[in-house]
Amino acid sequence: MYALVDCNNFYASCERVFNPKLNGKPIVVLSNNDGCVIARSNEAKAFGIPMGAPAFEYKKQFEENNIHVFSSNYELYGDLSNRVMKILSTYSPVSEVYSIDECFLKFDGFDTYFDLQNLGTDMIIKMQKWVGIPISVGFARSKALAKVANKIAKKFPERTNGVYMIDTDEKRIKALKWTKIEDVWGVGRQHTKRLKAINVHNAYQFTQLPDDWIKHNMTIQGLRLKKDLLGIESIQMEEVQDKKNIACTRSFEKMYNDLDNLSERVSTFSSNLGEKLRKQHSHCNLISVFLLSNYFRKDLEQHRAFLTIKTDFPTNSTLELNRIAQKALKMIYKEGVYYKKAGVIVSGITPANNVQLKFFGGENPKHIALMNAIDKTNKKVGGKIKFGQNDLGRKWKMKQEKLSPCYTTRFSDIFTIKL
DNA sequence: TCTGGGGTCCTAGGACCC
DNA sequence: TCTGGGGTCCTAGGACCC
Numbered sequence: 001m002y003a004l005v006d007c008n009n010f011y012a013s014c015e016r017v018f019n020p021k022l023n024g025k026p027i028v029v030l031s032n033n034d035g036c037v038i039a040r041s042n043e044a045k046a047f048g049i050p051m052g053a054p055a056f057e058y059k060k061q062f063e064e065n066n067i068h069v070f071s072s073n074y075e076l077y078g079d080l081s082n083r084v085m086k087i088l089s090t091y092s093p094v095s096e097v098y099s100i101d102e103c104f105l106k107f108d109g110f111d112t113y114f115d116l117q118n119l120g121t122d123m124i125i126k127m128q129k130w131v132g133i134p135i136s137v138g139f140a141r142s143k144a145l146a147k148v149a150n151k152i153a154k155k156f157p158e159r160t161n162g163v164y165m166i167d168t169d170e171k172r173i174k175a176l177k178w179t180k181i182e183d184v185w186g187v188g189r190q191h192t193k194r195l196k197a198i199n200v201h202n203a204y205q206f207t208q209l210p211d212d213w214i215k216h217n218m219t220i221q222g223l224r225l226k227k228d229l230l231g232i233e234s235i236q237m238e239e240v241q242d243k244k245n246i247a248c249t250r251s252f253e254k255m256y257n258d259l260d261n262l263s264e265r266v267s268t269f270s271s272n273l274g275e276k277l278r279k280q281h282s283h284c285n286l287i288s289v290f291l292l293s294n295y296f297r298k299d300l301e302q303h304r305a306f307l308t309i310k311t312d313f314p315t316n317s318t319l320e321l322n323r324i325a326q327k328a329l330k331m332i333y334k335e336g337v338y339y340k341k342a343g344v345i346v347s348g349i350t351p352a353n354n355v356q357l358k359f360f361g362g363e364n365p366k367h368i369a370l371m372n373a374i375d376k377t378n379k380k381v382g383g384k385i386k387f388g389q390n391d392l393g394r395k396w397k398m399k400q401e402k403l404s405p406c407y408t409t410r411f412s413d414i415f416t417i418k419l
Numbered sequence: 420t421c422t423g424g425g426g427t428c429c430t431a432g433g434a435c436c437c
Numbered sequence: 438t439c440t441g442g443g444g445t446c447c448t449a450g451g452a453c454c455c
Contacts, residue, residue, distance in 0.1 A: 031424075035423055052422085055422080056420080056421040056422080059421095099426095188452065189453095190452065190453090191452080218452085219429055221453080243426080244426085247425055248425090249423090249424060250423090250424080251422085251423065296421090296422060341423095399421095
């Protein structure tokens, strides 16, 4: 059996942990730059606030309905997520952290000795007590079915108490008939359109489609999904591994049409990626840069550009990454266009201890020592060393007007109790 | 005025090899 | 007149996830 454990309205729930006055109150959490809604408490959902709603369009509704609005606080969410995952990992030797708020657990052979239903209830109680985060648990014979079971547990809390198990074929078919096709894990907008066109509206109908059709239209992934939904394990647990791509991308608060400002952004993104690469002890040999104009301003010239450059040797030196990223930027930059977003992505990632040596050239050994010294210093005193091209005046600070304290990761933000 | 960020997997087709 | 067959590797782009 598999379990999928999912935190309920995770970001919104995180905001409540150290601010219990918010229990029962509507909450929304906004994306970077306070752009759009990316998490909603049940109360906020009841007001009809959709996922992805632009904050400025809903500002009035937030005020009228006393909806509490937060900027996203990834430092807090990340730390609480780690606590949740650590506790979940004690329930089974095989676990897979699937996202910041979801975890698969595998219970091979457990059913002989444990009542999984009770185990699920135990998880919920412990998580509430130890971390303060509400969770839902779905059990089933495959990962895709565990996802379905989880959805049922979350949708009917009063009937399931947060735990639902699909353990018979009868329950499986009933659950699949209840699941709308667009809600199936792995079926997105495009597949939904195609499936509805051939009269497939729920997960059960999907499982009745011929393999050929699925393979042709949804690749091998679709076929695995079908088998998983039939109760035949086809989507395996995955080991945590090093990242294969690392990206750093941002929308700007206003648009820029000059190379100077874009160049500064790209340089800051490159430093950030260098740090991340070194942290996971990797090198990369592909660097991509992209620029996007403002999609919402149809009145302005549109330009989307993306360019990948191969490095001469695998590297994780910020200086080398930035040199190449700047080169790419200059090649795709188009004068006169107002840009709203830019990003740098590194890929072709290899472990640092496994670098292909070169006859001529290669990483400048001085860079290695320099990066080492910078990382160590920054770790000790908190990001004090920056590169000349990076913004030192912090004029790029994100719009975060409703940021909550980092209760668990900063001494300055620690919770105070008044006696 | 204002609209997020960071990932994964799969496939077709081109480049190249013998 | 007539021009093969069988591979591998790489990458862009499309689909998906949270």
